[in-house]
Amino acid sequence: MAGVVSFCTGVEAGAPVARVSGLTAGYGGVPVIEDITFELACGERVAVVGPNGAGKSTLLLTLAGLLPATHGEVAIYGHEAGVHVHISFVPQRSRVDWTFPVDLADVVMMGRVGRLGLFRWPRARDWDYVRGCLEAVGMGEMAHRQIGELSGGQQQRVFIARALAQEAELMLMDEPFTGLDVTSQEDVLRTLEELRRRNVTLMVTTHDLALAAERFDRVMLLNHRLIGLGAPPAVLTDERLAKAYGGHLRLLQTTAGVGVLGDTCCGAGADDHERDH
Amino acid sequence: MNAIIDALVAPLAYPFMVRGMIAALLVGIVCATVGTYVVLRGMAFFGDALAHAILPGVAVGYLLGGGAKGPLFWSALVAAVFTAVGIGAVSRGARIKEDTAIGIIFAGMFAVGIALISSTRSYAVDLAHFLFGNVLGVSGGDLLLIGGFGAVVLAIIAAFYKEFLVISFDTTLAATLRLPVALLDYLLLVLMAVTVVVSLQTVGVALMVAMLVTPAATAYLLTRRLIVMMSLAAAIGAVSGVAGLYVSYYARVASGAAIVLVCTAIFVLAFLFSPKRGRLWRGQRS
Amino acid sequence: MSVGKCYALLTLFLAVALVASACAPTRQDGAGGKLTVLTTTSIAGEVVANVAGDRAQVKVLLPIGADPHAFEPTPQDLALVSDAGVIFANGAGLEAFLAPLLASAGVTGKLYYLSDGVELRTLAQALAPAGEVGQTDPHVWYDPRNVLIWVDNIERTLGEADPANAQAYRDNAERYRAQLRELDAWIEQQVAQVPSARRELVTDHDALGYFAARFGFRLVGAVIPSFSTLAEPSAQDIAALEEAIRALGAPAVFVEQSVNSTLSRRVAQDTGVKLVYLYGGSLSEPNGPAATYVAYMRFNTSAIVDALR
Numbered sequence: 001m002a003g004v005v006s007f008c009t010g011v012e013a014g015a016p017v018a019r020v021s022g023l024t025a026g027y028g029g030v031p032v033i034e035d036i037t038f039e040l041a042c043g044e045r046v047a048v049v050g051p052n053g054a055g056k057s058t059l060l061l062t063l064a065g066l067l068p069a070t071h072g073e074v075a076i077y078g079h080e081a082g083v084h085v086h087i088s089f090v091p092q093r094s095r096v097d098w099t100f101p102v103d104l105a106d107v108v109m110m111g112r113v114g115r116l117g118l119f120r121w122p123r124a125r126d127w128d129y130v131r132g133c134l135e136a137v138g139m140g141e142m143a144h145r146q147i148g149e150l151s152g153g154q155q156q157r158v159f160i161a162r163a164l165a166q167e168a169e170l171m172l173m174d175e176p177f178t179g180l181d182v183t184s185q186e187d188v189l190r191t192l193e194e195l196r197r198r199n200v201t202l203m204v205t206t207h208d209l210a211l212a213a214e215r216f217d218r219v220m221l222l223n224h225r226l227i228g229l230g231a232p233p234a235v236l237t238d239e240r241l242a243k244a245y246g247g248h249l250r251l252l253q254t255t256a257g258v259g260v261l262g263d264t265c266c267g268a269g270a271d272d273h274e275r276d277h
Numbered sequence: 278m279n280a281i282i283d284a285l286v287a288p289l290a291y292p293f294m295v296r297g298m299i300a301a302l303l304v305g306i307v308c309a310t311v312g313t314y315v316v317l318r319g320m321a322f323f324g325d326a327l328a329h330a331i332l333p334g335v336a337v338g339y340l341l342g343g344g345a346k347g348p349l350f351w352s353a354l355v356a357a358v359f360t361a362v363g364i365g366a367v368s369r370g371a372r373i374k375e376d377t378a379i380g381i382i383f384a385g386m387f388a389v390g391i392a393l394i395s396s397t398r399s400y401a402v403d404l405a406h407f408l409f410g411n412v413l414g415v416s417g418g419d420l421l422l423i424g425g426f427g428a429v430v431l432a433i434i435a436a437f438y439k440e441f442l443v444i445s446f447d448t449t450l451a452a453t454l455r456l457p458v459a460l461l462d463y464l465l466l467v468l469m470a471v472t473v474v475v476s477l478q479t480v481g482v483a484l485m486v487a488m489l490v491t492p493a494a495t496a497y498l499l500t501r502r503l504i505v506m507m508s509l510a511a512a513i514g515a516v517s518g519v520a521g522l523y524v525s526y527y528a529r530v531a532s533g534a535a536i537v538l539v540c541t542a543i544f545v546l547a548f549l550f551s552p553k554r555g556r557l558w559r560g561q562r563s
Numbered sequence: 564m565s566v567g568k569c570y571a572l573l574t575l576f577l578a579v580a581l582v583a584s585a586c587a588p589t590r591q592d593g594a595g596g597k598l599t600v601l602t603t604t605s606i607a608g609e610v611v612a613n614v615a616g617d618r619a620q621v622k623v624l625l626p627i628g629a630d631p632h633a634f635e636p637t638p639q640d641l642a643l644v645s646d647a648g649v650i651f652a653n654g655a656g657l658e659a660f661l662a663p664l665l666a667s668a669g670v671t672g673k674l675y676y677l678s679d680g681v682e683l684r685t686l687a688q689a690l691a692p693a694g695e696v697g698q699t700d701p702h703v704w705y706d707p708r709n710v711l712i713w714v715d716n717i718e719r720t721l722g723e724a725d726p727a728n729a730q731a732y733r734d735n736a737e738r739y740r741a742q743l744r745e746l747d748a749w750i751e752q753q754v755a756q757v758p759s760a761r762r763e764l765v766t767d768h769d770a771l772g773y774f775a776a777r778f779g780f781r782l783v784g785a786v787i788p789s790f791s792t793l794a795e796p797s798a799q800d801i802a803a804l805e806e807a808i809r810a811l812g813a814p815a816v817f818v819e820q821s822v823n824s825t826l827s828r829r830v831a832q833d834t835g836v837k838l839v840y841l842y843g844g845s846l847s848e849p850n851g852p853a854a855t856y857v858a859y860m861r862f863n864t865s866a867i868v869d870a871l872r
Contacts, residue, residue: 113456293668
């Protein structure tokens with residue numbers, strides 16, 4: 001596909017995509033996350049795990065610039081978050097109006113609104129680009145299906161296509177795997193490979209510890225404070241897990257080693273209080 | 278065949294009918310286009326409230342201008358924009374729900390209007406026209422106002438089409454794209470206000486919400502894409518306006534009501550005979 | 564021309580008008596070459612019909628029983644306006660609401676006000692709210708002498724618009740004027756039966772000003788202190804009115820047939836006085852007691868005199 005952008009080439013070697021220091025944020029004066037400090041390397045894939053209400057969504061919202069920080073700093077590419085255009089935030093699926101009269105091509109085209117600029121209607125080449133994004137996620141032939149007709153996994157992939165259309169360099173996804181069966185999860189993960197090809201930096205929240213451990217470069221363990229960040233085996237230790245999950249966790253002794261059963265419950269935790277209009 | 282042509286041509290012999298039909302056509306188009314957003318964003322109550330909240334503006338215009346149409350129009354416009362922005366601001370900031378905010382402001386404004394009108398005690402006749410419309414009294418000057426403002430509203434919608442689409446569908450995406458969401462919201466509210474004021478003469482307050490909602494709701498049943506929905510709604514609005522006047526002429530009923538009845542009849546037909554959307558709209562299948 | 568013949572002609576004209584407007588209309592310049600005359604109220608229509616006789620076609624815009632202050636014309640009504648050769652309106656503000664619609668239908672050069680030349684009253688009674696003084700009372704036809712002026716206006720206008728029949732119009736007018744003078748004398752006679760102390764009128768809205776002025780009655784007040792039935796009285800207004808009724812011992816409240824009488828009924832109940840129905844802005848049905856202007860005035864006069872005697 002023509003015009004595929006590959007990131008991280010313009011960035012100095014070793015320079016981070018995002019730098020967060022001492023970040024505290026919350027709602028109505030009550031902090032949900034406190035004193036978070038970390039850096040995101042260009043093109044890496046990070047999974048954020050933790051119990052319900054740990055502040056995973058809040059962290060993503062702050063990174064995306066949608067929630068102001070009470071203390072601390074968030075810097076993306078050296079700019080303050082909230083100024084950079086090229087961040088894509090995919091919310092939990094329940095928040096979108098699925099009965100809205102738009103087809104997939106329309107949804108993906110919305111991602112290009114910023115790129116199109118004021119007073120410009122999309123032209124043929126813009127629609128081609130959009131189709132390319134849909135093909136990249138394996139949904140090219142469904143361009144004219146209405147969004148309500150899709151399965152959960154397909155909907156997630158459409159949002160990834162939209163992020164591609166946005167030419168986002170940093171993609172933040174809030175629980176993209178929740179509620180999907182294994183096949184759909186695999187479809188989504190396959191699509192995320194496409195992002196890896198383009199060196200899109202990815203940060204994802206999930207309840208699925210096994211998935212986080214197997215498929216991501218680094219895992220962040222969060223429970224209001226940063227409990228650990230690094231390669232999965234280093235972070236997902238007994239004591240760290242106990243610290244994060246308290247009593248919410250079960251460790252299983254299996255022949256292959258220690259298996260971790262995390263709480264994969266759905267639904268709204270304390271960190272799901274986005275302001276809706 | 279000849280009888281049908283005669284029936285269609287007969288009312289056109291009267292200039293007031295021709296002007297009325299042009300007004301109904303224009304209003305049908307503009308209301309239905311703006312009404313697309315009203316339907317998709319669940320703002321029917323807001324639209325109704327706007328129409329009622331114009332009353333104090335009309336009353337003030339009446340007091341200042343002594344019944345002349347010019348001052349009535351401009352003071353109504355001021356009242357409408359003020360109400361729209363006010364409701365927008367209250368529901369953005371306050372701790373009360375938007376629904377409640379609308380109810381409070383609308384009832385308050387309407388009461389102010391009634392109080393003003395009752396205090397003058399003169400022929401409160403424009404109240405009747407305000408409530409039920411007066412499309413047969415449309416003058417050439419009125420048509421210019423309707424056409425001019427209507428064109429501006431449509432032009433703005435065309436210019437900001439994709440931005441309005443994003444803020445209506447996904448406010449989170451809008452924020453991520455750094456679109457000025459608040460500004461665009463207010464702009465949409467102001468467009469609604471202008472549409473309501475410009476259309477008031479045609480159907481009146483009591484039936485205004487029908488012009489905003491019904492053609493768009495009909496189009497919603499018939500298509501899956503926003504741009505098609507909007508165009509279809511505009512076409513339905515235009516046809517309803519003209520057909521409504523024909524019905525009013527031959528059935529000898531009030532014109533505003535006839536227009537709304539035609540709109541509603543078209544909706545009922547679409548509701549009964551459109552390919553069932555129930556199966557397709559049951560949300561995510563997970 | 565006798566009353567019976569007037570009534571028959573009126574019925575005929577109304578029937579013709581109804582049939583004509585029920586068919587798919589085409590622009591016509593008067594059926595069979597006759598001048599088409601349109602009036603707003605049925606009262607005006609009947610008076611005009613007396614002068615026009617069978618030489619012109621008279622149609623009426625407001626149906627029987629319609630409230631002239633709150634009438635919404637349909638397109639066919641405006642088509643009548645558009646097609647008419649001459650239009651007579653009451654004037655003095657009665658058709659204020661119709662003005663923009665009439666303008667829209669195009670009435671330049673053919674709209675005439677019957678009340679031109681009538682000495683108009685303004686609202687100036689004891690209970691008038693401040694700032695209301697100065698509004699013109701349009702109910703001029705309650706004084707038959709004003710209707711004499713109407714007849715002059717009609718005769719002149721029809722004569723100018725239709726010179727071929729001018730003589731017929733003059734003759735008809737002369738005959739009708741005689742009837743009106745006879746009516747005027749009869750009312751004076753009837754009214755004499757009411758002692759001066761009891762000549763007090765309480766009405767639902769300020770319609771009887773001219774009657775009171777001509778025949779020596781006093782206006783105590785009105786439930787809706789306005790010329791328009793669309794206005795709303797405040798609680799204070801109702802209280803003041805009931806007070807005045809009790810203080811002066813007024814025996815009845817006179818209300819118009821076509822108007823909502825809920826408020827008036829309440830006032831009558833509270834003060835224990837009678838509620839008497841009069842014919843107001845419109846004549847009665849053709850087979851009713853007030854199908855012509857003369858019958859209308861006789862009915863109203865009798866009702867008033869009987870209640871107050």
